[in-house]
Amino acid sequence: MYLSVYVNNNIYKLRGPHFTGCRSREQETFRCWWSAGIFQNLTEPGALRVFYQTKNFLSEWQECPDYTRTVKNECYFNKTFTQIWTSYCIQLRSVRENITYDEACFTVENIVHPDPPIGLNWTLLNVSRSGLHFDVLVRWAPPPSADVQMGWMSLVYQVQYRVRNNSHWEMLDLESGTQQSIYGLHTDKEYEVRVRCKMSAFDNFGEFSDSIIVHVAQIPSKESTFPTTLVLIFGVIGVVILLVLLIFSQQQRLMVIFLPPIPAPKIKGIDPELLKNGKLDQLNSLLSSQDMYKPDFYHEDPWVEFIQLDLDDPAEKNESSDTQHLLGVSRSGSSHVLNFKSDDDSGRASCYDPEIPNPEDLASLLPGHSGRGDNHPLVSRSSSSIPDLGVQQTSEVEETPIQTQPAVPSWVNMDFYAQVSDFTPAGGVVLSPGQLNSCPEKKKEEENEKKIQFQLVSDGAYTSENTARQLSASVPPSPGPEQGYQTFPTQAVEGNLWNGEYLVSTSDSQTPYLLPEAPPAPILPPVSDYTVVQEVDAQHSLLLNPPSSQPAICPHSPNKHLPAMPTMPMGYLTPDLLGNLTP
Amino acid sequence: MNRVKVLQAWLWCVSLWSCWLSHAIPLDCKDETGSLIQCTSISQEKLLDRVIQHAELIYRVSEESCTLFIVSSQLENMQRMMEDMFVPYPLHALRNQGGTVCHTKPFPIPGSKTEIQQISDKWLLHSVLMLVQSWMEPLIYLQTTLNRYDDAPDALLNKTKWVSDKLLSLEQGVVVLIRKMLDEGILTPSVFEHTLTPYDEPSPEIPESVLRDYNLLICFKKDAHKMETFLKLLKCRQSNKLSCLSY
Numbered sequence: 042m043y044l045s046v047y048v049n050n051n052i053y054k055l056r057g058p059h060f061t062g063c064r065s066r067e068q069e070t071f072r073c074w075w076s077a078g079i080f081q082n083l084t085e086p087g088a089l090r091v092f093y094q095t096k097n098f099l100s101e102w103q104e105c106p107d108y109t110r111t112v113k114n115e116c117y118f119n120k121t122f123t124q125i126w127t128s129y130c131i132q133l134r135s136v137r138e139n140i141t142y143d144e145a146c147f148t149v150e151n152i153v154h155p156d157p158p159i160g161l162n163w164t165l166l167n168v169s170r171s172g173l174h175f176d177v178l179v180r181w182a183p184p185p186s187a188d189v190q191m192g193w194m195s196l197v198y199q200v201q202y203r204v205r206n207n208s209h210w211e212m213l214d215l216e217s218g219t220q221q222s223i224y225g226l227h228t229d230k231e232y233e234v235r236v237r238c239k240m241s242a243f244d245n246f247g248e249f250s251d252s253i254i255v256h257v258a259q260i261p262s263k264e265s266t267f268p269t270t271l272v273l274i275f276g277v278i279g280v281v282i283l284l285v286l287l288i289f290s291q292q293q294r295l296m297v298i299f300l301p302p303i304p305a306p307k308i309k310g311i312d313p314e315l316l317k318n319g320k321l322d323q324l325n326s327l328l329s330s331q332d333m334y335k336p337d338f339y340h341e342d343p344w345v346e347f348i349q350l351d352l353d354d355p356a357e358k359n360e361s362s363d364t365q366h367l368l369g370v371s372r373s374g375s376s377h378v379l380n381f382k383s384d385d386d387s388g389r390a391s392c393y394d395p396e397i398p399n400p401e402d403l404a405s406l407l408p409g410h411s412g413r414g415d416n417h418p419l420v421s422r423s424s425s426s427i428p429d430l431g432v433q434q435t436s437e438v439e440e441t442p443i444q445t446q447p448a449v450p451s452w453v454n455m456d457f458y459a460q461v462s463d464f465t466p467a468g469g470v471v472l473s474p475g476q477l478n479s480c481p482e483k484k485k486e487e488e489n490e491k492k493i494q495f496q497l498v499s500d501g502a503y504t505s506e507n508t509a510r511q512l513s514a515s516v517p518p519s520p521g522p523e524q525g526y527q528t529f530p531t532q533a534v535e536g537n538l539w540n541g542e543y544l545v546s547t548s549d550s551q552t553p554y555l556l557p558e559a560p561p562a563p564i565l566p567p568v569s570d571y572t573v574v575q576e577v578d579a580q581h582s583l584l585l586n587p588p589s590s591q592p593a594i595c596p597h598s599p600n601k602h603l604p605a606m607p608t609m610p611m612g613y614l615t616p617d618l619l620g621n622l623t624p
Numbered sequence: 625m626n627r628v629k630v631l632q633a634w635l636w637c638v639s640l641w642s643c644w645l646s647h648a649i650p651l652d653c654k655d656e657t658g659s660l661i662q663c664t665s666i667s668q669e670k671l672l673d674r675v676i677q678h679a680e681l682i683y684r685v686s687e688e689s690c691t692l693f694i695v696s697s698q699l700e701n702m703q704r705m706m707e708d709m710f711v712p713y714p715l716h717a718l719r720n721q722g723g724t725v726c727h728t729k730p731f732p733i734p735g736s737k738t739e740i741q742q743i744s745d746k747w748l749l750h751s752v753l754m755l756v757q758s759w760m761e762p763l764i765y766l767q768t769t770l771n772r773y774d775d776a777p778d779a780l781l782n783k784t785k786w787v788s789d790k791l792l793s794l795e796q797g798v799v800v801l802i803r804k805m806l807d808e809g810i811l812t813p814s815v816f817e818h819t820l821t822p823y824d825e826p827s828p829e830i831p832e833s834v835l836r837d838y839n840l841l842i843c844f845k846k847d848a849h850k851m852e853t854f855l856k857l858l859k860c861r862q863s864n865k866l867s868c869l870s871y
Contacts, residue, residue: 069737124735126846150849191868192856193737195680241680242687242849 055079058089058133058142061114065153066247067186068194068240070123072109073116075133075143083135089142091116093131095124102132125149155196155238155247156184158219163234163255166222173228175257180220181236181250195241205231205254217241228259631761639757668804672862675797676855679752682790683848685783690841692780697773697834726843727762730754733850740853741868745861748854749802755847756795762840763788769837787844794851 046055057078065071073091077083091105105116116131130146158181166176179200187194200221201210213221226232232255239246288295463471666674694700733751734740743751767784770776802808860868 120736120738123737125737126733126850127735148846188737190864191741191860192853195852195856242684242845 058083058135060131060133060143060145063131063145063147063152065123065149066156067184067188068123068125068150068153069120069188071118071149071152073105073118073131074112075114075116077114078142086113088135088137089114090134090136091131092134093118093129096128096130123149150240150243152245153194153240153243154245155194155240156186157248157250158182158184158198158236158238159250161234161236161250161253163253165257168228168257168260172260175226175228176222176224177226177255178220178222179234179236179255182219183238184247187238196238197241198236198238199246200234200236201249202226202232202234202255205233223255226255226257228257231256635761668801669862671797671801671804672855672859675794675801676852676859678790678794678797679848679852679855682787682794683845683852685787685790686841686845686848689780689783689787690838690845692777692783693838693841696775696777696780697838699834699838725839726846727758729758740857743854745858746806748858749798749806752851752854753795753798753802755851756791756798759844759847760788760791760795763791763844766837766840769833773834 055078057080059075059078061074061076063071063073075089075091077089083089091108092102093105094100094102105118106122107117107119109115109117126148128146128148130144132141133143134141160182161179162181163177163179166178168175181198183189183196187196189196195217197215197217198219198221199215200213200223202213202223203210213223223234233252234255235249235252237246237249461470461472465471731751731754734743763784767781767788770781770784857868
C-alpha cells in the first residue's frame with residue numbers, strides 16, 4: 042500500500058505495511074518477512090497476519106502455518122507446505138480492520154537463494170618459469186542444504202577473486218562443476234577467493250562463501266637466475282675485452298677508417314713532396330703534361346713570363362731583406378747572388394733560357410725567384426691561382442705589344458693589382474690583399490692594335506720606369522739599352538708555370554733592380570713605380586692605368602691608346618690622381 | 625471443437641503408430657551411407673545420461689528463450705509504461721507465478737519434494753513422456769506466432785525450432801527408456817485431456833498476444849524443469865537408491 046505525498050513537487054512514496062521479501066534456501070522450505078511501514082500502530086504482534094493461497098485446487102486463503110517466534114515478522118513454510126511448480130500468493134492483512142495491505146505471488150523455485158558452497162580450498166597447479174605467475178585450482182563442495190545428488194537442485198557456481206584489499210573483484214564464468222582453475226596470478230600478491238551458487242536457469246545467487254587467501258611466495262629462484270645473470274655478465278665482459286683488444290691492435294687502421302686524413306690540396310699526379318724538395322724540372326715536366334691550361338693561350342705567345350709570389354717563407358727572413366736587395370744589393374752589381382734557398386734546386390736552371398745573359402743577375406734582382414720552386418707560394422698554395430702575369434720582353438718583341446700569356450686560365454681569379462706589404466729577406470714580395478678586378482675580360486683583341494698593355498711585375502707593385510715608358514709610349518718598346526728593366530722571357534713559355542716574372546736589366550748594363558728614385562729616361566715622362574692594374578685584355582696582359590687613360594673601373598674599351606703619360610708622382614697611383622689623369 | 629477432435633484423433637493415431645513402430649521395429653538407425661541398419665545397443669545408464677542431457681539442454685534453452693523474448697518484445701517497457709499510468713501489468717506476476725494459465729495436465733504432478741520422492745519410476749517416466757508430448761504442438765504453434773512478429777530476433781526463432789526438434793529426440797529416448805526400464809511398451813497413448821488454450825481465437829491485440837506467448841514460454845520452462853528433475857531423480861535412484869529417498 043503506497044501513499045504518494047507531494048512535497049515541493051517531489052513525490053514521496055510512503056509505504057504502509059508490506060512484504061519485504063520471501064526466500065527459500067533449498068527449494069524445500071521458504072520464509073516471508075514483512076514490515077509495518079509508517080503505520081506504527083500496527084507493529085504489535087498479531088496486528089498483521091499473513092494469508093496464503095496456492096493456485097492449485099485449493100483456492101481458500103490459509104493463514105501462515107508458522108509465525109517464527111524468534112524472528113519478528115517472519116512467516117515460515119516448512120516442507121509440508123512448500124510445493125514447487127506451484128504459484129503462491131500471500132497477503133498481508135490487518136484482520137481487525139479487514140484491510141489487505143499487501144499481496145505477492147510467486148513460485149518457490151523463483152525465490153530460491155541457495156546457501157553458499159562449503160569447503161573452499163585451493164591447490165597450486167604450476168608456477169611460471171619466471172617465477173612471477175602461478176595457477177591454482179580452487180575446489181569446493183555444494184551447500185549441504187541443497188540436494189544436488191538427487192537432482193532436486195541443479196547448481197551453477199561463480200568464483201570471484203581479487204587482490205587483497207582491492208575493491209574490484211574478478212569474476213569467472215559460471216561453472217557447473219565443483220572446481221575451477223584460476224590462471225595468471227602474481228606470486229608476490231595475496232588473493233582472496235570466494236564462491237557462490239545459484240540454481241541453473243534461475244537468477245538468484247546465494248550468499249558468498251567465506252573468502253580464502255591464496256598466496257604463493259615468490260621463490261627467489263636464484264638457482265635458475267643465477268647462472269643466467271653470471272653468464273650474461275661474463276659474456277658482456279668478454280665482449281668488451283675483445284673489443285678493446287681489437288681496437289688496440291688495429292689502432293692505425295681504425296684511425297684511418299674513423300678519422301680519415303684530410304687530403305691536402307694537390308695537383309693530380311704531383312706529389313707534394315716533390316714540390317717541397319724543389320725538383321723543379323720534374324715539376325715542370327709534370328705540369329706540362331697537365332691539360333689544365335689552355336694550350337691556345339699558352340702557345341700563342343712565346344713570351345710567357347710568370348710572376349712568382351713568394352709569401353711567408355720564414356727561411357728567407359734569415360737572408361737579407363728584399364729591401365736591401367732592392368736598394369743596396371742591386372747596386373753591388375750583378376755579382377750579388379741571392380741566397381738561394383737550396384742549392385740542389387737544379388730545376389732552376391731549366392727555368393732559364395739559354396739566351397739569358399745573366400741568370401744570376403736576374404736571380405739577384407728578383408724578389409722572389411721562380412727557380413726556388415720550394416718557395417713558390419703558388420706551388421705551395423694552390424695550383425689554380427697562379428697569377429701568371431706575363432711580362433713582355435721588350436727586347437725581343439719588335440712590334441708586338443707586350444703581352445702576357447697566362448699559363449693558367451685561372452688567371453682571372455687573381456687580383457690584378459695588389460699592394461706590396463712586405464718584402465721577404467730572400468727578396469720575395471709579400472702582398473696584401475688587393476681589390477679584385479672584376480673585369481677580367483678576355484676579349485680577343487687585335488694584337489696589332491696599339492694598345493699599351495702593361496704587364497704587372499710582382500703583382501704590380503713595381504713597374505719599371507722603363508716599362509712604364511714603354512707602355513705609355515705608343516711606340517713599341519725598343520729593346521735598347523735602357524735603364525730599367527727588361528722583361529725576360531723565361532722558359533715558362535714551354536709550359537713552365539713557375540717562372541716568376543722578373544725584370545732583368547739588360548745584360549750589358551746589368552742594371553740592378555731599378556729603384557723608384559732612379560730618374561727615368563727623358564724620353565718619357567716619369568712613370569710611377571707602381572700603378573694600378575686596370576684591366577686585363579684578351580691576351581691576359583695587364584693594362585695598367587695609364588695617366589691619361591680611364592679611371593680604374595671596368596673599362597669598356599680596353600683598346601685605349603695611352604696618350605703621353607703625364608708626370609706621374611713617384612708613388613702609388615691613388616684614385617684621386619687617377620681622376621687627374623683621366624682625360 | 626471439431627478441430628480439437630480432429631487434432632486429438634490425429635494425435636492418437638500418430639502416437640499409436642509411433643508406439644507400434646517403436647515396439648515392433650527398433651528405432652531406425654542409419655549409418656554413414658544412409659542405409660538402415662540395426663541400431664547399436666546402448667546401455668541403460670548411458671541412455672539415461674543422454675536423456676538427462678537432453679532435458680537439461682531443453683531446460684536451459686527454454687530459459688534463454690524466455691529472457692530473449694522479454695528483451696526483444698519490450699514487454700518490460702510496456703510494463704514500465706503501464707506502471708507509470710498506474711495500470712497493473714501482469715508481466716512480473718506472470719514470471720513470478722510461473723505462468724498464469726498453463727494448460728493442465730491429464731494428471732497432476734506433485735510439487736513437494738517428499739511427494740515426488742514417493743513417485744515410482746514408472747510414473748516418473750510416464751510423467752516425463754506426457755510432458756514432452758504435451759508440448760510438441762504448442763511449440764510448433766509458438767513458432768508460427770513468433771514468425772508473425774516483425775522484430776522477433778532470429779535467435780529466438782532458432783531456439784524455438786531447436787527445442788521442437790530436441791523434444792522429438794527426447795521423446796524417442798524416453799520411450800526407449802520406458803521399454804528398457806519398465807519392460808513395457810506403450811500400447812496406449814497417454815490419455816491427454818488437452819485443454820488446448822484457445823489458439824484458434826482470432827489474434828487479439830499485439831500486446832496481448834505477446835503476453836500470451838510469453839506466458840507460453842514460461843509454462844514451457846516450468847515443465848522443462850519438471851522433466852529434468854524427474855529424470856535426475858530417476859538417475860539418482862538408479863545409482864543409489866538409499867540416498868535419494870526422503871530422509
